[in-house]
Amino acid sequence: MSPAAQGRWLPDRATGLAILAALVCAAPVFAVAWIAVTGETGDYLVHLARTRLPVYLLNSLFVGLIAAGGAGLIGTVLGWLVARTEFPGRTLLSWVLILPLAVPAYVAAYAWLDLSQAGGPLHNATGGLFPTVRGAWGSGLMFALVLYPYVYLLARDTFTGQSADAYHAARTLGAGPFSAFLRTSLPMARPALAAGLALVVMESLADYGTVSYLGAPTLSIGLVRAWSGAGSLVDAARLSLILVAVALLVFGLERAQRSRARSHTASGRHRPAPRFHLPRLQGLAALLACLAPLMLGLVIPLARLGWLALNEQPAPDLLAASWHSLNLATISAVLAAGLGLSTAYALRGRTFIATASARAAGLGYAVPGAVAAVGVIAILSGTQALIDPAWERLTGHVFPILLTGGAAALIFAYLSRFAAAAIGPSEAALARVTPALDGAARTLGATRGETVRRVHWPLIAAGITSAGLLVFVEVLKELPATMILRPFNYDTLAIIAHNYASDERLGEAALPSLLIPLVALLPMIFVARYLSRTRSSSGTA
């Protein structure tokens, strides 16, 4: 029986607020669409269609496919290994594997191109055999290496919570371990994996820095060229609508495929799988499998930058920038977790408007940061244009706040961009709370609030905290929106790293680039320990 049949979960006001929040996050995308639709028509797009548009689309396709394939493979396999098997180093690796997410893709790209280009150390050491990391495949590889944690996190949480019995049933029915995995555990994890893959694809397509540096002209590059080269922001907005359309397509495909099949056992009761100890050789292989993406996506690029940093002076204001980065990321993460949670609850009611606003909020992820920032500016300046004259008429004074002036605009942009990263995991987490649990709690006398706190929260804590963590890391790395919307004298680590890196001063970019994952390490450790405490106390360890 669907939760909707159980009656409304939240009182209408709370659902309404959640929907409102989701719509506010969707607003910048709407603003971009508005710019696209109402702007003057030129012939640049027609020109583009005749010249570069097919190349842009093709490159976007390749980059997206390679990123999704790579991240999907790495994230699923590692998520399975960490969730269901025991091998040396598993506990530590369980959360260290998330770290590559804190490496901006373009930082990895700078480092790898530097290493592998003609004249670079890897190229020289192998006599030219080592391929230069470049083009669509190089970009896709970079994305796979730094974005696989999206899939990994969701896969790990899903496989941990999955009932072992289905897998074991498959074994008794004649399926070997791999076959049983392919035919039961994997399909049952598909919604979570799909959510992770969607994030990977959208972030890859919206990226500008990596693909521009490695030479893979995707749609987002065409978009920036329309703005910066041809000088037409309107055409850039139109091109970004293509990206939004792709996002809608990806969403739609996933929904259509799901049809009536479910991913959770019907009875809702399940036996969490005890971990299966791998024999020595296979355990070592598992360890190596985990270390490989860490080496490629995290250790090698940062080591290269660190090496280059030895010859350079550290930038003077890194401490302040670290503080700014931490501040912004924490605030955004908390707000995003709240947003994800409230939207997930609103989605339980399965009303059309809740679903529509949740999807709309998620679209912000598909839009390149620079364009999303333009949307935010448009909304804020439009609001300002409404408030100023009204305020002046009312009070006779000028409205004191410039909406785009403080960090609030920036946080608004972050929430708008990263709502998807918060809503998806929250939704997946909340899906595990069955109506039976709600009923049990309520008949035992718990109010709605108490039920949320004492019954839901321990079960969904993992998912919601993961959502907050994802947004935290995203905000740490974020570049284009931060560049355009930040207040005066307010640099972040990503900005400093980019300023140097874009000038190819990699040695000086090294330290801020290294600090980003280091700063991300703090909440990761905290979250990992909090989650293991919660999980063991709720008895699902």
Add this chain to the structure above:
Amino acid sequence: MKYAKLLAAGALSVFAVACSQPETGGTDTAAAQTDESRVVNVYSARHYRSDAAIFAAFTEQTGIEVNLIEASGDQLIERVRADGPRSPADVIITVDAARLHRAEEAGLFAQTDFSEFTPDIAGNLVDPQGYWIALAKRARVIAYSNQRVEPGEIETYEDLADPRWDDRICVRESGNAYNQSLLASMVARLGEEEAEAWAAGIVENMARPPQGGDITQIIGVAAGDCDVAITNHYYYALMRNSGEAANRAAAEAVTLFFPNQETSGAHINISGAGIAANAPHPEEARELIAFFLTPEAQRMFAEMTNEIPVVEGVEWENPTLDAMLPFVADDRNVSELGDHNATAQRIFDRVGWQ
């Protein structure tokens, strides 16, 4: 209970961060200002950390605090435009003449009388209508391999389109503002058709698809991937003086060449500034621009970022830069670079310059 405290702390910090406010245009803060709190709000597309030293020197000399935002030229333009009359921008600085031109077209600059500075500055580096002025110059030139290219083999940019350079050229992607201005200057000089032919020739001659920035191209020449690279002059200077041995070695393997010395002059671009149309601190803005054009600041440009000062007669200590000068520069007004930027982009699209 502890959640309540956590939430309260969080809410307070959100409030604090979110409500930090700059002084904005349209308020009556100008009158409320005292001498101790003089500020100037700078929107700069220069992303060189060394600028901090220049601003610090300015503050020391004048007592004016500098509030700084750095972003790309187009992003800054969009932000100032959207903020409208309430924009807190006082000075807008770009690293590319085309962006300067765009800002002017968008009406972001106030018409200023720069005449007190212009005697020492070449005329083509100042907007004829007084909306902006150049602060420093950069030349987009050629670096060729010492081993595989003879001096005198290349004379002009146009030479590079010749088939004999097939598979021998490294250059970065077309989206880069410097490439766009280079092509724009060729459109201005040669007309659209010839410029397109040139661009197509370059694409034919590329040794590899564009990747990386200008330094990557120089390294490519040194490593033998190609024989000729197109680069801004200061990247070469950077590599020559780099702390990284590999970079130094690469710079020594190439020669920096300023083309078109007999014809139109080497292509130059500028880092320029203008006073914002709705500047809340126009006086301070003017002082800042004036400071940029003092010998002291111009010397800092030359020594710290290897840019070429626009003011004549400035002295500096930079042997690498000295070795490049003097050279014949294109003397067309740089505002033309902005006029033809959109055309350049379309040419790039048509010839498939990635």
Add this chain to the structure above:
Amino acid sequence: MTDTPTGLRIRGAQRHYSRDTAALAGADLDLAPGRTTALLGPSGSGKSTLLRAIAGLERLDGGEIRLGDTIWTGPGQHLAPEKRRVGMVFQDYALFPHLTALANVAFGLKGPDAKAIAQAQLEAAELGHKANAYPHELSGGEQQRVALARALAPSPAIVLLDEPFSGLDRRLRQDLRDRTVDTLRQAGATALLVTHDADEAMAVADALALMDQGRVIQTGAPEEVWLHPQSVTAARLLGDIEVIHAFVKAGAADTPLGPVATPDFKNGCTVYVLVRPQAIRLTPSPDGAFTITRRRSAGTHLAFTIEDAAGQSFTTHTPVPSTLAVGDRVGVALDEAFVTVVGA
């Protein structure tokens, strides 16, 4: 439908989870071919562990499991589950939620006829019309039947059922129990059904095995085990029992309910006299040794609690109807058919 020329043999099965807890402490079991054996024991007795060990889902730390001549688990040997021909019905059925009922049943089948065979199985379970339903669209009972059909479809050598009726209401449970027994019998399957419910175990089993603390403590036909438990634990597993600690004197154990003949025990040793409530016959007697202190109806019988002057009380079952009431003085007589004596 199944072909098992020989049965399953388990000898000395051992499984430790930590130094002090042993899930299996040397369990022995034989499954007769074509028969349903019920494995009865309290939670923690190791019955699920033994089941999973038979399926190959758990390894043993010691002991052997073999099917006929084939060793499934032995020292240094462990045949993977997919290579054993076991069908298993899990406690929560473990139907694949992403597959239809038909696809579930066909999962273990290979070849072009898979779908047809699966459909036939569903028809036999009277669920042919629900072939395209997903598990969450089926009722609990229907899910159980699909789970059983899925386990039987590949004609397994052994069928294992792990508390397969525990989630259902009483009427449905009985109905399903009967169906399951019929299905297994028709298939000629060798089945092991694990449960903690004594009534259920006795209702389905051709042979009953009792398990406690990792060991099989008694096996036999259900009535036999019920009537003649070999230990206090065994007795308690199968229903209400009164356990009386007594001395043997003059060839009989002296109990408050009267002497019980103990031909197998020497005088002077202590024994446990195990008395089923049905063994205690009550006759109204004004100077009887016991007084009725409680009367409770249990449908088919009345449960009287009797208490003697020393305060010892016993539960008795008396067939209905009976005129006895609380406060009546009664005399007791023991029906030795329902009494067993075991050593202390």
